[in-house]
Amino acid sequence: MKKYSLVAGVAIAAGSFLMSSCDKSQKSAFKAIDPANMDTTVRAQDDFYTFANGAWLANNPIPGTESRWGSFSVLQEETNKKIKAVLEEAAANTKAAKGSNEQKVGDFYATGMDSAAVENAGLSPLKTELDRIAGIQSKDDVLKTVALYQTYNVNPLFVFYVYQDLKNSSQYISYCEQGGLSLPDRDYYVKNDARSVEIRTEYVAHLERMFKLMGDDEATAKANAVTVMNMETRLAKASMTRVELRDPYASYNKKTIAEANKITPSLDWSKHFTQLGLKNTSEFVMGQPLFFAEVEKMLKTVPVDNWKTYLRWHLVGSFAGQLNDAFVKENFAFNGTFMNGAKEMKPRWKRVLAQVDGALGEALGEVYVKKYFPEDAKKRCLEMVNNMQTVYKERIEKLDWMSDSTKERAINKLNVFIKKIGYPDKWKDYSKLEISRESYVQNVMNANVFAFNDMISKMGKPVDKTEWGMTPYTINAYYNPTINEIVFPAGILQFPFFDPNVDDAINYGGIGAVIGHEMTHGFDDQGCQFDADGNLKNWWGSEDERRFKEKTTMVVNQYNDYTVLDTVHVNGELTLGENIADMGGIYIAYDAFKRTKQGQSDEKIDGFTPDQRFFLGWAQVWRQNITDQNLMQRIVTDPHSPGKFRSNGPLSNMPEFYKAFDVKEGDKMWRPEANRAKVW
Secondary structure (H helix, E strand, C coil): CHHHCCCEECCCCCCCCCCCCCCHHHHCCCCCCCHHHCCCCCCCCCCHHHHHHHHHHHHCCCCCCCCEEEHHHHHHHHHHHHHHHHHHHHHHCCCCCCCCHHHHHHHHHHHHHCHHHHHHHCCHHHHHHHHHHHCCCCHHHHHHHHHHHHHCCCCCCEEEEEEEECCEEEEEEEEEEECCCCCCCCHHHHCCCHHHHHHHHHHHHHHHHHHHHCCCCHHHHHHHHHHHHHHHHHHHHCCCCCCHHHCCCCCCCEEEHHHHHHHCCCCCHHHHHHHHCCCCCCEEEECCHHHHHHHHHHHHHCCHHHHHHHHHHHHHHHHHHHCCHHHHHHHHHHHHHHCCCCCCCCCHHHHHHHHHHHHHHHHHHHHHHHHHCCHHHHHHHHHHHHHHHHHHHHHHHHCCCCCHHHHHHHHHHHHCCEEEEECCCCCCCCCCCCCCCCCHHHHHHHHHHHHHHHHHCCCCCCCCCCCCCCCCCCCCCEEECCCCEEEEEHHHCCCCCCCCCCCHHHHHHHHHHHHHHHHHHCCCCCHHHECCCCCECCCCCHHHHHHHHHHHHHHHHHHHCCEEECCEECCCCCCHHHHHHHHHHHHHHHHHHCCCCCCCCCCCECCECHHHHHHHHHHHHCCEEECHHHHHHHHHHCCCCCHHHHHHHHHCCCHHHHHHHCCCECECCCCCHHHCCCCC
16 A cells, blocks of 8 residues: 555565475475576676576566566465465355454455356446446535545545654654556656557557446547546646655645645545544645645546546446456456566466455464464574674674764664564454455455555554554565564565575575665665654764765666666666665675674585575575566566666675675676775
8 A cells, every 4th residue: 555655675566475494305305506596607707696597587487377477476376375275264164153254254255256246246346336426416526436435445536544644653644645547657647658658558448448348339438538548647747756756755745724725725625534534634744735736727627527437447447356257357458468468367266365365464364374384483583683683783883984973873773673573463353344255346345445444543543563564474574664663574484585494694695685675774765764763854964964875876876777678777766775775685694694603614515605605595586587568567666676686786796795706807797896886
């Protein structure tokens, strides 16, 4: 959700990945660094990513149902099978106690898997809402419907959410931010490169086909498609870019109701919040005032019938993946195949699993960790976190570009990190969520409304610092600046990130670098703007800020130089935070590794020195094949660099890597010393 836009993870939309370590019968054959996955025809000194992963990449093409396939994906397959077994068992138990998590999980999955019932229902689950839209007669009716659909997580026109006040992290506040688009980014509406033009043309054709499925004749469908495109284009042109959104101050514009009403006289904010279920709202954060000024112009000039068309599309488009086969196929043809390059739709059980995960993730997670998560992994991870916290502190103390006073504040922030490992201490209460075996779409809608009500119920209450933003079986991790927390779900505490049975080089090159990555997010270009209490507040000396900017500019320039496809480059500004975290993560992990017994030895395993195994462990985490379409979309939308550059980029700045693989001037991995970026 939008409220996590500042939360920085090691991977984006990585999905749920988990795999147990090899069983005893496999131990003798298992190699943490397997030469069979490498391509030794490529010099490590020229392209370490391909040297470490080339054979794996060649032997693991992207399955037709996927748009990318890598280390994460292989683990996801194993996780999906285990979650599927849990879901099928729950669905088969028709006598589960009503209101229990098992009943809700089972009924949700059962309705989703009943393809005949979903096909027979067609568009009827949305009939009440479509009738509501048809009955709209005024702009006031339009705004009432916008408010209602925000509770359904449809979010037409703009995005609303409740989250911590960035400048007072001890309390919650409402946020209203730019939104109302269907394409993944505003750039697709406004840029004139060949891919953006092609996307706009195909999007309009997709809209036409969707309106025909809703019952419109060809001429009406064409006209409605143009209407939606024109309205969304106006919203896109008024929207900030993703790079601009990286500045938290730029989107923090606290307004009283009276101040906000002056910007949008046609939208009474007091009335809007009341319709959302919030009472006595006196102020909120209006993310992008210029965007809302355009919303006001549109409310004044766009005819009511056009708004009805826009709302109809956003309603049906939001639930298209859960409707009958014709809608599902058209939705996939555009979003799956055209936009991302996937050739085949995922099997139904995986699509339904994703919906249950989103609705009842912690209910599934509670069952899952009991069956599959070893508690010793939690203990080992905490030990590594503590070790690396010590290393990071020492690295800050040795910085030659930061003043003593700012170092003291940085160390204080580091020392008070909240550490969450494995799973929540307190599980989410789903007692108010109504799930039955009547309607799949209704269950999805009920889950969305439950999540919305759960969110707004936080207003006026103390901030809950025990809450998790990921399910326990997710293979990912994150740093949250407003809580000042680092979070490592159970899913990521598995090979190739972590395995208690492999050598330290692999664990530090994997989970160690992830730990360091999340710690560094507290001090990247966004995280460094929040203090130890999670408040958006400048705690830097002016000279420190200048030097930090100099160093991060080097990172931007380095990644801007990486070519992805043809003339397309990595966006060094968009990916700056993740690149800083990748660099900091591996530097800190390496320092911590060198304090282990293995790190201080020269003993080879399978022909590789400890340092070589550390760097190979790092590189194998990032291996992935990806479609050109998905790669191009991620260059526009993803704050993470492509896997190859996440692997090679940080290493090309490390003298320790140069020594381990004998990198010399003239080698492609070599960078002149003056151009080697090093922040933390």
